[in-house]
Amino acid sequence: xxxxxxxxxxxxxxxxxxxxxxxxxxxxxxxxxxxxxxxxxxxxxxxxxxxxxxxxxxxxxxxxxxxxxxxxxxxxxxxxxxxxxxxxxxxxxxxxxxxxxxxxxxxxxxxxxxxxxxxxxxxxxxxxxxxxxxxxxxxxxxxxxxxxxxxxxxxxxxxxxxxxxxxxxxxxxxxxxxxxxxxxxxxxxxxxxxxxxxxxxxxxxxxxxxxxxxxxxxxxxxxxxxxxxxxxxxxxxxxxxxxxxxxxxxxxxxxxxxxxxxxxxxxxxxxxxxxxxxxxxxxxxxxxxxxxxxxxxxxxxxxxxxxxxxxxxxxxxxxxxxxxxxxxxxxxxxxxxxxxxxxxxxxxxxxxxxxxxxxxxxxxxxxxxxxxxxxxxxxxxxxxxxxxxxxxxxxxxxxxxxxxxxxxxxxxxxxxx
Amino acid sequence: xxxxxxxxxxxxxxxxxxxxxxxxxxxxxxxxxxxxxxxxxxxxxxxxxxxxxxxxxxxxxxxxxxxxxxxxxxxxxxxxxxxxxxxxxxxxxxxxxxxxxxxxxxxxxxxxxxxxxxxxxxxxxxxxxxxxxxxxxxxxxxxxxxxxxxxxxxxxxxxxxxxxxxxxxxxxxxxxxxxxxxxxxxxxxxxxxxxxxxxxxxxxxxxxxxxxxxxxxxxxxxxxxxxxxxxxxxxxxxxxxxxxxxxxxxxxxxxxxxxxxxxxxxxxxxxxxxxxxxxxxxxxxxxxxxxxxxxxxxxxxxxxxxxxxxxxxxxxxxxxxxxxxxxxxxxxxxxxxxxxxxxxxxxxxxxxxxxxxxxxxxxxxxxxxxxxxxxxxxxxxxxxxxxxxxxxxxxxxxxxxxxxxxxxxxxxxxxxx
Numbered sequence: 001x002x003x004x005x006x007x008x009x010x011x012x013x014x015x016x017x018x019x020x021x022x023x024x025x026x027x028x029x030x031x032x033x034x035x036x037x038x039x040x041x042x043x044x045x046x047x048x049x050x051x052x053x054x055x056x057x058x059x060x061x062x063x064x065x066x067x068x069x070x071x072x073x074x075x076x077x078x079x080x081x082x083x084x085x086x087x088x089x090x091x092x093x094x095x096x097x098x099x100x101x102x103x104x105x106x107x108x109x110x111x112x113x114x115x116x117x118x119x120x121x122x123x124x125x126x127x128x129x130x131x132x133x134x135x136x137x138x139x140x141x142x143x144x145x146x147x148x149x150x151x152x153x154x155x156x157x158x159x160x161x162x163x164x165x166x167x168x169x170x171x172x173x174x175x176x177x178x179x180x181x182x183x184x185x186x187x188x189x190x191x192x193x194x195x196x197x198x199x200x201x202x203x204x205x206x207x208x209x210x211x212x213x214x215x216x217x218x219x220x221x222x223x224x225x226x227x228x229x230x231x232x233x234x235x236x237x238x239x240x241x242x243x244x245x246x247x248x249x250x251x252x253x254x255x256x257x258x259x260x261x262x263x264x265x266x267x268x269x270x271x272x273x274x275x276x277x278x279x280x281x282x283x284x285x286x287x288x289x290x291x292x293x294x295x296x297x298x299x300x301x302x303x304x305x306x307x308x309x310x311x312x313x314x315x316x317x318x319x320x321x322x323x324x325x326x327x328x329x330x331x332x333x334x335x336x337x338x339x340x341x342x343x344x345x346x347x348x349x350x351x352x353x354x355x356x357x358x359x360x361x362x363x364x365x366x367x368x369x370x371x372x373x374x375x376x377x378x379x380x381x382x383x384x385x386x387x388x389x390x391x392x393x394x395x396x397x398x399x400x401x402x403x404x405x406x407x408x409x410x411x412x413x414x415x416x417x
Numbered sequence: 418x419x420x421x422x423x424x425x426x427x428x429x430x431x432x433x434x435x436x437x438x439x440x441x442x443x444x445x446x447x448x449x450x451x452x453x454x455x456x457x458x459x460x461x462x463x464x465x466x467x468x469x470x471x472x473x474x475x476x477x478x479x480x481x482x483x484x485x486x487x488x489x490x491x492x493x494x495x496x497x498x499x500x501x502x503x504x505x506x507x508x509x510x511x512x513x514x515x516x517x518x519x520x521x522x523x524x525x526x527x528x529x530x531x532x533x534x535x536x537x538x539x540x541x542x543x544x545x546x547x548x549x550x551x552x553x554x555x556x557x558x559x560x561x562x563x564x565x566x567x568x569x570x571x572x573x574x575x576x577x578x579x580x581x582x583x584x585x586x587x588x589x590x591x592x593x594x595x596x597x598x599x600x601x602x603x604x605x606x607x608x609x610x611x612x613x614x615x616x617x618x619x620x621x622x623x624x625x626x627x628x629x630x631x632x633x634x635x636x637x638x639x640x641x642x643x644x645x646x647x648x649x650x651x652x653x654x655x656x657x658x659x660x661x662x663x664x665x666x667x668x669x670x671x672x673x674x675x676x677x678x679x680x681x682x683x684x685x686x687x688x689x690x691x692x693x694x695x696x697x698x699x700x701x702x703x704x705x706x707x708x709x710x711x712x713x714x715x716x717x718x719x720x721x722x723x724x725x726x727x728x729x730x731x732x733x734x735x736x737x738x739x740x741x742x743x744x745x746x747x748x749x750x751x752x753x754x755x756x757x758x759x760x761x762x763x764x765x766x767x768x769x770x771x772x773x774x775x776x777x778x779x780x781x782x783x784x785x786x787x788x789x790x791x792x793x794x795x796x797x798x799x800x801x802x803x804x805x806x807x808x809x810x811x812x813x814x815x816x817x818x819x820x821x822x823x824x825x826x827x828x829x830x831x832x833x834x
Binding site: 030032035037039042043045046050051054055057058059061062063064066067068069070075101102103104105108112116128129132133135136137139140141143144145152227233234235236237251252253254255256257260264265266267268269270281282283284285286287288289291361366368370371 | 447449452454456459460462463467468471472474475476478479480481483484485486487492518519520521522525529533545549550552553554556557558560561562569644650651652653654655668669670671672673674677681682683684685686687698699700701702703704705706708778783785787788
């Protein structure tokens with residue numbers, strides 16, 4: 001916890017930066033001058049080696065190697081290898097995680113696979129406030145399985161209350177995309193198992209920012225995003241994890257040749273590969289996958305525990321400073337005050353939230369806005385300094401005290417979360 | 418048709434190159450020195466502008482623009498815009514085609530959507546010899562819809578014979594991946610419609626090499642590959658087309674937020690976007706999509722009719738030269754002799770096919786091999802000259818007459834088609 005607002009004298013941001021073991025990582029990122037980037041929970045920043053890596057993939061591997069590169073380079077193994085890079089961040093073992101396709105598609109695969117393990121059960125429990133695209137995937141699956149019932153917990157309701165003997169799956173996002181609230185994976189997994197249900201975890205807002213313990217929590221299935229805290233680039237492929245006790249007996253409906261036991265035998269019948277490889281469908285988008293691979297190398301030098309420690313200091317400091325300096329200026333904290341319950345972001349409501357965020361962005365402080373009134377600030381400890389946090393608060397204070405915003409109607413259309 | 422082997426004196430390859438209106442396109446591609454590339458039907462070659470485009474996307478749009486690029490660049494519209502670039506090649510109108518995800522995933526979406534239009538019918542007719550991954554997708558769907566029956570025509574059998582009053586869909590690949598045989602889209606679509614069935618066409622080996630007439634044929638659904646004759650790069654995203662008469666009344670099961678009518682309203686209920694946009698699921702892999710976008714610009718200058726004309730000359734010449742010069746050397750044509758029935762590739766069988774292809778590749782003539790005995794040569798008229806065809810035949814003649822190959826066992830594992 002930050003000491004700002006405590007009885008002790010608050011540490012200066014400069015002192016915190018000097019003491020920060022991750023501070024030197026900032027130099028490996030390309031953050032534009034004049035920008036304080038508080039939206040790494042939407043699209044992580046670029047690392048300097050990535051452009052060169054992609055240039056090599058394009059010019060040498062594709063251009064020179066042509067089709068031979070499927071034999072001579074790492075293209076074919078990248079989905080598994082990048083999965084292994086992600087594994088330590090999510091409490092998974094080697095060979096348990098695979099990368100490919102969008103988060104929504106990966107979710108479809110694991111939900112369908114999980115249902116296949118639960119004959120006689122036809123209910124999926126989720127939250128009404130889950131990330132909408134996750135709900136759409138469940139709804140889409142219902143189109144194919146009209147017997148499926150989707151049960152949604154209301155805001156503030158414990159989804160565990162909805163579990164019963166008909167529940168096949170509990171499908172939750174671990175860290176809420178609006179508030180940053182962390183769900184208790186162990187407690188909810190235990191509750192699901194007690195009801196005979198299995199769990200599917202969306203780790204999009206967890207991976208790379210909080211320690212996740214899939215195996216230790218007894219979780220069953222998980223998927224997550226490559227372009228937020230993993231900094232894999234716009235639309236980077238997602239990952240999929242399945243508990244080793246399940247993986248060799250599950251079928252997933254997007255059966256494709258690269259998940260086949262022997263893809264190049266070209267047999268008319270599908271035989272799934274052993275293990276998590278069966279969750280690969282078709283040929284992967286190599287350029288985007290290579291960018292994520294390169295982005296993940298930073299984790300060879302650091303641990304998720306270090307990142308979580310800095311993250312907690314940063315979000316706590318931001319809350320303390322905002323609340324101390326913006327009292328009476330219309331902001332209300334919309335994230336958990338308790339650091340242990342909070343992911344990597346801090347949200348505040350403000351009735352002019354859209355206009356305030358536009359004014360911040362105009363000053364180079366890039367967060368994002370969620371209708372109707374939510375200001376959302378993401379803190380990526382790999383490239384964010386404590387001094388920047390203080391400066392972001394300076395900008396917010398200035399905007400709110402001078403009311404220097406355009407009373408703009410909300411017209412934002414394409415912010416991708 | 419090439420005049421090689423006719424009563425007239427054969428035209429020289431040099432004369433054909435001089436007369437070729439597409440010859441200058443070769444300079445826009447980066448083909449390595451010493452390589453004659455006859456595998457553009459597996460992975461199309463690199464165009465020179467692509468590395469620079471991707472570098473801009475990485476450094477400027479991602480690195481400098483960060484999340485703002487979802488508002489300020491073309492990322493959001495690329496799936497539709499690249500679809501519109503493909504439309505003229507497949508006989509589609511503007512706004513009817515969308516790009517994203519792998520071919521297998523796109524196939525899953527349209528097959529499920531098509532089934533939704535056919536209540537009371539539960540049979541899918543396809544070919545036993547269809548591309549295996551297409552069969553796997555049908556099998557995967559069957560896992561969710563156990564009532565589904567998949568009926569496969571045998572080699573040489575007309576799949577139209579299997580249509581009946583229970584048939585929901587006829588799912589075919591227009592150009593066979595092994596032989597290059599072109600299926601008659603109009604005749605088979607008419608036959609399907611006469612039986613009350615709808616058609617789903619996989620255009621992976623058609624698009625960019627033969628004219629396709631989706632609307633004129635009355636086709637219902639189609640998908641195709643971005644990394645073969647479209648030269649979009651390794652694992653480039655696929656495209657999806659749905660007949661305008663169907664598109665606003667179909668549902669696809671991979672419902673995701675970027676196919677939602679109002680993605681940024683974040684409503685818990687899915688409402689599909691009008692038109693083909695509903696076939697987008699999640700966030701697209703921008704780097705790979707941008708490479709395909711850039712690759713498609715070449716079609717602003719040329720027509721598919723020009724490409725087909727050169728393609729026919731090239732494949733006919735290759736067959737004529739090989740048969741004239743390799744008589745008695747163990748090769749048997751495995752592609753249609755009639756040019757009108759043949760796509761962009763020519764296949765021959767040879768009992769030492771794997772070893773012969775390895776020997777060709779060692780000499781820089783890159784085709785591919787399909788077990789057990791098929792040599793497959795793809796001819797991409799955008800970057801292949803007639804002189805190269807003659808040289809490829811020279812190499813084949815030399816290898817076969819001197820039997821200069823290693824008697825290697827087939828160990829190839831990763832050649833992606």
